[in-house]
Amino acid sequence: MNPFELKPQKIEKTFTPWSKVFVKAYDKNEVDPYTRLRVILMSGTEFESVRYSHAFSRHCSNNDVRRRLAAMRRGEQIQQKRVAGLKPADESILEHTIGYEQLAVDLTANLAINENNTYVKKQLNFALLEDFDHLYRYADLMELEKGGDPARLVGEYTEIMPGRPTVAEYRHPFDDVRFYTNGYLNDLRTRLNINIITAAEQQTMNYYMNVANLYISPLGRKLYNEIAMIEEQHVTGYGCLKDPCMSWWEGLLMNEYTECYLYYSCMEDEKDERIKKVWEMHFEEEVAHLHEAAALLEKYEGKVWQQCFPSGGEFPELLKFRPQKEYIREVLKSVRLTGVEEGFEEVDNLPDSFRFFGYNKRIHGNVNAVGTHTVIEKAIREFGQDYRLQDKEHPVRALSDRTQDNTQTGRVKGK
Numbered sequence: 286m287n288p289f290e291l292k293p294q295k296i297e298k299t300f301t302p303w304s305k306v307f308v309k310a311y312d313k314n315e316v317d318p319y320t321r322l323r324v325i326l327m328s329g330t331e332f333e334s335v336r337y338s339h340a341f342s343r344h345c346s347n348n349d350v351r352r353r354l355a356a357m358r359r360g361e362q363i364q365q366k367r368v369a370g371l372k373p374a375d376e377s378i379l380e381h382t383i384g385y386e387q388l389a390v391d392l393t394a395n396l397a398i399n400e401n402n403t404y405v406k407k408q409l410n411f412a413l414l415e416d417f418d419h420l421y422r423y424a425d426l427m428e429l430e431k432g433g434d435p436a437r438l439v440g441e442y443t444e445i446m447p448g449r450p451t452v453a454e455y456r457h458p459f460d461d462v463r464f465y466t467n468g469y470l471n472d473l474r475t476r477l478n479i480n481i482i483t484a485a486e487q488q489t490m491n492y493y494m495n496v497a498n499l500y501i502s503p504l505g506r507k508l509y510n511e512i513a514m515i516e517e518q519h520v521t522g523y524g525c526l527k528d529p530c531m532s533w534w535e536g537l538l539m540n541e542y543t544e545c546y547l548y549y550s551c552m553e554d555e556k557d558e559r560i561k562k563v564w565e566m567h568f569e570e571e572v573a574h575l576h577e578a579a580a581l582l583e584k585y586e587g588k589v590w591q592q593c594f595p596s597g598g599e600f601p602e603l604l605k606f607r608p609q610k611e612y613i614r615e616v617l618k619s620v621r622l623t624g625v626e627e628g629f630e631e632v633d634n635l636p637d638s639f640r641f642f643g644y645n646k647r648i649h650g651n652v653n654a655v656g657t658h659t660v661i662e663k664a665i666r667e668f669g670q671d672y673r674l675q676d677k678e679h680p681v682r683a684l685s686d687r688t689q690d691n692t693q694t695g696r697v698k699g700k
Contacts, residue, residue, distance in 0.1 A: 507656025
């Protein structure tokens with residue numbers, strides 16, 4: 286499939302009446318977990334498109350261009366509202382959150398397992414370990430508060446158990462900055478992966494930042510605030526991978542191509558026939574946006590789309606959500622890695638004076654008082670062991686004890 290070769294509809298056709306925006310939400314008790322993940326993913330992708338378009342407009346002095354951006358952006362806004370409407374009103378903040386973290390885990394794993402750029406793959410695996418741990422801690426909060434059933438929400442697709450302990454994830458900001466990639470020197474899959482994961486993690490960060498003060502329990506508020514800061518670190522790392530030498534026009538074209546690719550992937554992978562039609566409609570609308578972005582690139586920068594896609598515009602292998610339990614288990618073995626400037630190193634190999642230790646201690650103060658730790662300790666006191674959903678023993682012995690939360694691995698040398 287090459288979306289550049291399709292005949293686009295007119296932009297005005299994407300301006301649909303409210304009757305076509307307000308769609309029926311899925312049933313949270315019946316929906317396939319991966320359908321829930323697609324809804325979160327595409328909502329985040331639309332947010333990224335709107336955010337980029339606004340930023341572009343604010344850096345542009347040509348009102349003719351601004352008008353054309355506004356027209357595209359209006360269509361993206363309508364799409365985002367339609368996708369968001371698929372979420373049911375009776376799905377709680379915490380149930381929604383389990384979906385966010387399952388998306389972070391399974392999306393990252395499915396991107397990483399096929400990633401050819403070893404540096405990008407390392408960043409994906411590094412953050413994957415942390416999102417995996419977040420899923421575990423939110424699941425324990427859900428069990429404590431009787432707020433739902435984590436096993437039902439994730440289905441049989443994703444295990445729930447500790448990753449890199451969240452208390453070990455707090456690094457000095459200098460050590461979340463990564464090298465950028467030269468977009469055109471990488472294959473198209475890599476460019477798509479960077480775009481997809483940056484938008485998805487940014488959506489997660491924004492969601493946690495917005496709901497932290499709305500959560501009812503003090504423990505939950507702590508958890509959302511603390512994990513939101515880690516998501517900020519992830520967005521920094523992933524965002525740094527993007528090619529900063531791309532022009533605004535090139536970035537716009539790549540964003541629209543990413544949306545085309547994702548909607549087409551969702552359409553091909555979706556089991557729910559009603560929601561599949563939404564993905565199909567949005568794909569057709571995004572083709573119109575893509576062709577408009579290509580026309581703007583040619584008119585105002587003198588480039589044709591083929592210069593931005595030297596290998597052609599054919600979609601690479603589509604994104605399919607599939608369980609990657611064994612891959613994740615293998616990645617979990619690197620829990621003792623931390624960030625060191627643009628690279629990664631095991632905590633044991635760092636000098637005692639390295640800034641990670643001082644920063645981590647400063648942020649936590651008393652590590653036993655932070656929410657991401659106390660939620661597990663409370664669960665253990667309440668139930669005799671933490672909440673997990675695992676097919677077999679944890680692959681890291683230090684994280685296998687279900688009667689004690691590990692606050693040392695990946696944070697303290699020799700642990």
